[in-house]
Amino acid sequence: MKTWIVSLIGLCVAGVIYAQGLLICTSCGREAKTGETTCSRCSVPLPKPKKESAVTGELPAMDVADEISKLSVAGIKEHFRLATKAETNGHPSIAFCYYKNAMALSRLLANERFSKESHAMLLRGTERTMAQLKRGEIRCKICQGRGKLAKSQSTVRIDGVSKTKIESSNRLVEPVCPTCNGRGYFNGMADVERIKAELLRGRTEFEQRQMLAGESRLGRLFVVPELEKLLTAQQRALLMTGFSSPCDACQGLCVMSCTTCRAERWIKCPATGCKSGRIDLPKTQTNARKEVRLNDTPEDKSICPRCNGVGEIRCPKCDADGSVACKTCSGSGQAVRCTRCLGIGIADCTRCKGLGKMKDASPCVDCKGEGKILCSNCRGEGARTR
Numbered sequence: 001m002k003t004w005i006v007s008l009i010g011l012c013v014a015g016v017i018y019a020q021g022l023l024i025c026t027s028c029g030r031e032a033k034t035g036e037t038t039c040s041r042c043s044v045p046l047p048k049p050k051k052e053s054a055v056t057g058e059l060p061a062m063d064v065a066d067e068i069s070k071l072s073v074a075g076i077k078e079h080f081r082l083a084t085k086a087e088t089n090g091h092p093s094i095a096f097c098y099y100k101n102a103m104a105l106s107r108l109l110a111n112e113r114f115s116k117e118s119h120a121m122l123l124r125g126t127e128r129t130m131a132q133l134k135r136g137e138i139r140c141k142i143c144q145g146r147g148k149l150a151k152s153q154s155t156v157r158i159d160g161v162s163k164t165k166i167e168s169s170n171r172l173v174e175p176v177c178p179t180c181n182g183r184g185y186f187n188g189m190a191d192v193e194r195i196k197a198e199l200l201r202g203r204t205e206f207e208q209r210q211m212l213a214g215e216s217r218l219g220r221l222f223v224v225p226e227l228e229k230l231l232t233a234q235q236r237a238l239l240m241t242g243f244s245s246p247c248d249a250c251q252g253l254c255v256m257s258c259t260t261c262r263a264e265r266w267i268k269c270p271a272t273g274c275k276s277g278r279i280d281l282p283k284t285q286t287n288a289r290k291e292v293r294l295n296d297t298p299e300d301k302s303i304c305p306r307c308n309g310v311g312e313i314r315c316p317k318c319d320a321d322g323s324v325a326c327k328t329c330s331g332s333g334q335a336v337r338c339t340r341c342l343g344i345g346i347a348d349c350t351r352c353k354g355l356g357k358m359k360d361a362s363p364c365v366d367c368k369g370e371g372k373i374l375c376s377n378c379r380g381e382g383a384r385t386r
Contacts, residue, residue, distance in 0.1 A: 028178075068235075071227040072108040076118075079105070082209075083125055092129040093202020094209075099125040101206075104221050104242030108235060133198055134253075136190025141266060141310060143177035147184035191263050192323050196251045219381045220245060233372050233380075237345030241382040245335045249328035256326045261315035263322040269307040277309035278302065335383035341375035343382040349373045 025039040025046060038045050083098030103122045106114050139145040176182040210222040218228065219240035231239070246252030257263040273279045279302050303309040314320035325331035337343040348354035349367035356364055356371035363369035374380035 068227065068230050069109055069113060071224060071230070072105050073113075075223060075227065076102045076105045080122065080125075083129075087125070087129060087132075091202065091205075092132040093198045094205050096126060096129040096133070096199070097203055097206035099129065100243050101221060104239050105223070107238050107242045133195050134189050136188060136194075137185040138188040138265065139185050140177060140180035140183070141312060143180065143184060145184040147177055147180060147182040149175045149177055189322065192250075192253060192255055192257045193263070195253060199251045199253075219243065219379070233367065233370055233374055234346055237374060237380045237382070240380045241343065241345045245381055245383045247326060247329035247333055247335055250326040250333060252333040254326055254329070254331045254333040255323040256328075258315060258318035258322055258324050260317040261322065265315055265318070265320040265322045266312040267315050269304060269311055269313050271304050271306035274304040274307065274311070277304050277307055277311040279304050338375060338378035338382055338384055340377040341382065345375055345378065345380040345382040346372045347375045 025042065025044055027044040028039060028042045036046060079098045079102040083095045083102065086092075086098060087095035099122055103119075103126065106119060106122065140147075143149055177184070180186060207217075207222075211217070214225070215222040216225050216228040218231075218236055221239050221243045223231075223239070247254075250256050258265075261267045269277070271279070281302050304311075307313050315322075318324050326333070329335070338345075341347050349356070349364055349371055350373075351366045352358060352364035352371065354371045356367060356369045358364055364371070367373050375382075378384055
């Protein structure tokens with residue numbers, strides 16, 4: 001029975017742990033040491049670890065000419081520097097905001113001015129910091145987080161009196177749990193509510209830092225005042241839609257806590273008569289007394305075939321993940337798209353009908369000759385957040 005449970009739980013968490021770059025045997029669930037290619041316990045070949053890019057210090061050089069491009073490049077480099085600093089200091093939620101801000105600023109640069117390598121570095125930074133926020137611990141159900149099983153002892157009951165056989169070592173031994181290898185937990189996804197709270201705290205800290213630095217706010221984005229004065233309505237919308245608002249319910253995680261297991265990943269065994277993994281059997285009348293060990297299953301109880309004696313089963317709704325797809329955003333992680341501008345953040349000027357000039361050929365005072373203004377419904381963010 002224990003072998004079956006070990007294999008089941010090991011396979012459940014192996015995929016989650018592998019996504020975080022750890023070496024976990026898919027057969028027995030044992031965490032391998034660095035450099036091992038086969039499991040030291042069952043000799044099964046280990047999967048190749050997922051390589052995680054290291055935090056680099058500088059972006060490649062960019063060739064710029066106009067003032068907007070110069071200010072954009074300076075802002076990208078500064079936010080990238082602050083992101084790597086926050087990530088190094090152990091603040092992934094703040095670093096995530098800086099990476100997203102730098103990615104939004106890169107939309108002002110042409111493809112030939114912003115290299116693919118620079119874009120890939122910013123993208124890896126956002127993925128790396130989000131992975132750090134999601135990393136958590138899953139308590140082992142076999143040892144209940146202790147890392148050790150119940151004490152092994154030889155106790156017998158004779159004529160209604162309990163008697164203990166003294167082992168040769170004269171001490172009781174607590175064997176190490178084979179499922180978690182004595183750790184008491186597995187590496188997996190952290191609680192969704194905790195991740196959301198950490199993202200909100202990081203966002204608040206990010207905004208306070210940028211306001212103290214004197215930067216101007218465009219939706220969720222921050223730019224230097226010199227750049228903000230030069231931007232047109234279309235450029236403003238391009239920036240704000242690049243750092244769009246996340247879903248209010250999941251804060252961009254695309255998932256929400258499972259309501260069936262309350263993010264505990266396991267639920268009580270629903271089998272009829274199951275109590276802590278045991279099912280009562282009809283008692284038989286007999287006058288014979290039998291020697292029964294304390295750790296053995298009593299004759300009037302049977303191991304539950306549904307939970308195999310654990311007392312709990314994997315949550316069928318979330319498949320023991322603790323989270324399900326967000327119902328508000330349908331798993332996209334984004335706020336509801338604006339129905340007026342269809343998410344682009346701009347619309348035709350209502351005064352000049354998108355022409356950019358009045359009947360007397362003078363520039364339109366509302367759009368300043370652009371023919372476009374920020375969407376009045378979403379205020380240029382492309383999403384309905386209010």
